[in-house]
Amino acid sequence: MAVITPVWTHFDLAKSALLSGKHVFIEKPFTATSQQAEELIEIAEKNGLTIMVDHTFLFTPAVRKIREMIDQQELGQLYYYDSTRMNLGLFQRDVNVLWDLAPHDLAIVDYLIGAEPEAIVATGTPHLNGLTDVAYLTMYFPDKVIAHINVNWLSPVKIRTTVIGGDKKMLVWNDLESDEKIKVYDRGVHVDTQQDEYNLRVNYRSGDMWSPKLEVRKALKTELTYFVECIQNSIRPINDGYAGLRVVRMLEAAEESLKNKGETVYA
Numbered sequence: 001m002a003v004i005t006p007v008w009t010h011f012d013l014a015k016s017a018l019l020s021g022k023h024v025f026i027e028k029p030f031t032a033t034s035q036q037a038e039e040l041i042e043i044a045e046k047n048g049l050t051i052m053v054d055h056t057f058l059f060t061p062a063v064r065k066i067r068e069m070i071d072q073q074e075l076g077q078l079y080y081y082d083s084t085r086m087n088l089g090l091f092q093r094d095v096n097v098l099w100d101l102a103p104h105d106l107a108i109v110d111y112l113i114g115a116e117p118e119a120i121v122a123t124g125t126p127h128l129n130g131l132t133d134v135a136y137l138t139m140y141f142p143d144k145v146i147a148h149i150n151v152n153w154l155s156p157v158k159i160r161t162t163v164i165g166g167d168k169k170m171l172v173w174n175d176l177e178s179d180e181k182i183k184v185y186d187r188g189v190h191v192d193t194q195q196d197e198y199n200l201r202v203n204y205r206s207g208d209m210w211s212p213k214l215e216v217r218k219a220l221k222t223e224l225t226y227f228v229e230c231i232q233n234s235i236r237p238i239n240d241g242y243a244g245l246r247v248v249r250m251l252e253a254a255e256e257s258l259k260n261k262g263e264t265v266y267a
């Protein structure tokens with residue numbers, strides 16, 4: 001069964017589907033609370049059923065390529081993930097901009113970094129109907145990896161741009177480009193550690209830029225084919241209930257920080 005309804009309905013619909021013995025494909029964010037997510041995972045596990053959360057971007061050729069580059073150490077040690085996801089609307093009635101747009105980046109970060117954040121800070125403001133419509137989310141991961149996500153329903157233009165920096169290479173992923181979505185830059189800095197802090201010498205490297213060839217395929221089609229394969233072969237999906245739960249936990253931490261004017265929330 002596919003649950004493609006507003007977030008507040010996800011839990012009840014998915015629960016009744018699972019209790020009727022159905023595998024569930026469910027929209028992001030998985031549930032409105034982590035407690036609901038845990039309950040659905042437990043029901044699915046008890047009944048040998050598959051939950052797949054629609055973290056669509058994990059099935060895009062762009063994200064697959066970036067993951068491959070990270071796995072092959074092409075970017076080197078990761079420094080940061082910085083994403084801007086903004087457009088005019090669409091205003092949701094049941095969730096704020098964090099719960100609407102940030103799940104995409106949180107799922108991507110979870111997939112690319114492969115670690116849970118140690119701390120989260122979120123700030124934002126509601127301008128119109130009491131729901132935050134502009135928000136900035138910062139996540140601190142182990143090994144000094146930092147992620148920043150800018151989500152906004154009040155932008156005059158649509159922007160879907162992510163910059164990822166590593167100590168070997170850096171890349172810019174513009175999802176609105178039809179060709180050359182990803183540009184990889186052989187740019188970076190090298191610090192001469194022999195120097196003392198005052199005389200710190202930073203050497204800049206500015207090499208080639210190139211755009212890797214990406215496969216042309218529809219993410220949703222790939223994802224749904226994978227859903228069927230997972231069910232038929234009892235494979236645990238990369239975007240299973242636990243992946244959905246991790247994203248919901250990050251959203252809850254961000255929401256708590258947002259309510260407390262950007263107070264750091266430790267995981």
Ligand SMILES: NC(=O)c1ccc[n+]([C@@H]2O[C@H](COP(=O)([O-])OP(=O)(O)OC[C@H]3O[C@@H](n4cnc5c(N)ncnc54)[C@H](O)[C@@H]3O)[C@@H](O)[C@H]2O)c1
Pocket residue numbers: 004005006007009027028029054056100
């Ligand atoms: N993965 C993505 O890229 C992506 C993009 C947009 C929206 N979404 C997600 O999709 C879901 C739906 O978003 P939307 O903007 O289409 O919402 P929506 O408000 O347009 O609702 C979608 C449909 O759900 C139906 N519906 C509402 N309550 C229901 C209920 N209790 N039982 C059965 N049907 C019900 C509505 O009639 C409507 O047809 C949300 O979870 C949203 O976060 C995901």
